[in-house]
Amino acid sequence: MRNTIGVAVSGEDFYERPKVINKIKRSLEAGNHVYLSAPRRVGKTSIMNFLKDNQPKGWTYVYEITESVGEIEEFYKVLAKKIIESQVFKGVSKASDRLKKSLEILIQHINISVDLPFIKIATQNTDKISFSTEFEKILEELDLNGEYLVIMIDEFPKTLENILNRKSKEEALRFLQIFRDLVHNPKIAGKVQFLLTGSIGLPPIVKKLDGLHLITMLNVIEVPPLSTEEASNLLLQILAHYKVEISPEAVETVLKEIDWLIPFHVQLAAQEIIDVYETEGKVIDNALVMKAFTQILHHRNSIYFEIYLERLKKNLEIPDYKFANQLLDKIANQDTIDKADIHNLAVKNKVPETYKATLESLVYDGYIINHDDANRYRFSSSIFKLWWKKYVC
Ligand SMILES: Nc1ncnc2c1ncn2[C@@H]1O[C@H](COP(=O)(O)OP(=O)(O)OP(=O)(O)O)[C@@H](O)[C@H]1O
Ligand SMILES: [Mg+2]
Structure with a gap:
């Protein structure tokens, strides 16, 4: 396995985490909306990438990151674009007039190129529209033939924080209220579910707004660090890719030194171990592990x-x-x-x-x-x- 540091991974670079992934799937199958909770760099985005790339039959996962979004209407505009471009509308054979109308309005107002045979797009329309209302309408009217759509929103708490910092506390609460109403809409519940996460915690910001009652619909799932066995496997798979030899005791020392076994820290340690191996040209033992750990604190990793x-x-x-x-x-x-x-x-x-x-x-x-x-x-x-x-x- 390659050592991909710093960016969320996908495909072969993703070390599979079946326990937490099955937990998320079970919760979604039970009809929940999920908030994936974990501190920075534990691997939340990578998990979403995996879900997007490995969709079970009958489930469509759509991913959007709203890190830079700081306005309610912009949030729904971005989501609408993603959903309209996704697979779910490609398979639609018949659409209600209400759905056609909302899709037309949205497409006229979003910079998007899609080919949906069941609608005709008139020339540009500059009337002011409500993206949140039209987005809700398309979800209400969407016929999934008994299948499910999961809308994954990465950096949802950051969007809330942006709205709070750039607008006001009232606007941030309104954002949560509109989202909660959408999630509770009976015409949407049961076919569309949300999976949210972010690199900053949602509850502390919501608490600051006195708005905890607005997120009670979320089922919180923690992404734990790796187990010792998983971390050891990940380390060995990375080192094997670079043909680095390491003694079993040295592997134990690495894990002990990392302490908090998140994939990112295993990768950081692996990076320096590979470097030490190249310089020293001999099997990594405990002493060389300690050398690698001094290197982790090198300024370049700051x-x-x-x-x-x-x-x-x-x-x-x-x-x-x-x-x-x-x-x-x-x-x-x-x-x-x-x-x-x-x-x-x-x-x-x-x-x-x-x-x-x-x-x-x-x-x-x-x-x-x-x-x-x-x-x-x-x-x-x-x-x-x-x-x-x-x-x-
Ligand atoms: N399952 C995994 N397999 C391999 N590498 C992983 C895995 N999960 C995370 N990583 C690595 O850990 C780092 C952080 O991953 P990711 O961006 O997915 O975490 P995150 O929790 O979304 O972080 P942030 O809180 O900063 O958004 C990346 O360098 C990525 O390569
Ligand atoms: Mg992330």
Whole structure:
């Protein structure tokens, strides 16, 4: 298996994850709308790629990423384009007048080239239209012959955040409300389902808006890290591709050092191990693994981690940013921190009211975890911790 670092993978570069994929499919088959939850870089987009490329009979998966979208109508315009271009309309033999009309209106207003024999497109129409209304109508009228359509929306929380930052809290709530109404529309439910995800957590943003009641229709599925066995297989498959030899103990050491076994960190480790192997020209043992791990912290890999720091700067008010920074510095230096110390740090930084929300975002977005002990937080990844210690502290 090739070592494709940095971008979501598909096809042969995707290490199969049947457990989580079957869980998603089961939930969709039960009629749920799903929110795929996992911190940054755990492999959510790659899973969506897999679903898009491996559609079970009777199911169509359509993928759209709405990272740059920051307006409600733009969101539905983008989705409408994707659905109209997808397979689902190609197979339609007869269409209701209502469907034809909405499709005509949408096609006139979207830059799109499709050949749907059952409609005729008149010349450009510049009247103002509601993309959300027309989108809802085409889904209502769509006849799937008992089959199902899954609309996968990547970076949905980012769209919400964009609307909040560029417009207002009211507009962000309206976005969630319209989406919820769409999902609950009885003419759509049962044939069209949504699978959402994003690199930032949805619940913390929605909570900030006091809008948690608007996302209760989502079934949350966690994408876990790889098991030891999976991570070991992935590492060996990558190393085999580059003809790198490694001892069994060294494989164990790699996994122990990675600690948080997400595919991305296995790839980062593999990259440096391949490099060390080329330089040293001998079987990778424990000592060479440690050499590879020092290389992971080389400046060239900083691009993968700086994004975490940037996000804090961009999204937190100055006092909250200072609190988050000091908190992460402390954890990097002392490995863990307990809730009482976090509270003290919040008081010291004069953020006793907002620090809990900041803490929750840090967990959702994959900086820290409190899995082993609810009262103690530590870095979710030892690689990230070492990076923070070296470049930020
Ligand atoms: N199943 C997999 N097989 C091989 N590589 C994977 C797999 N899942 C993820 N990766 C690797 O991990 C990295 C992150 O993957 P991906 O972009 O899918 O994650 P993500 O959770 O969508 O990230 P983000 O939160 O930044 O959007 C990529 O470098 C990709 O190559
Ligand atoms: Mg992604």
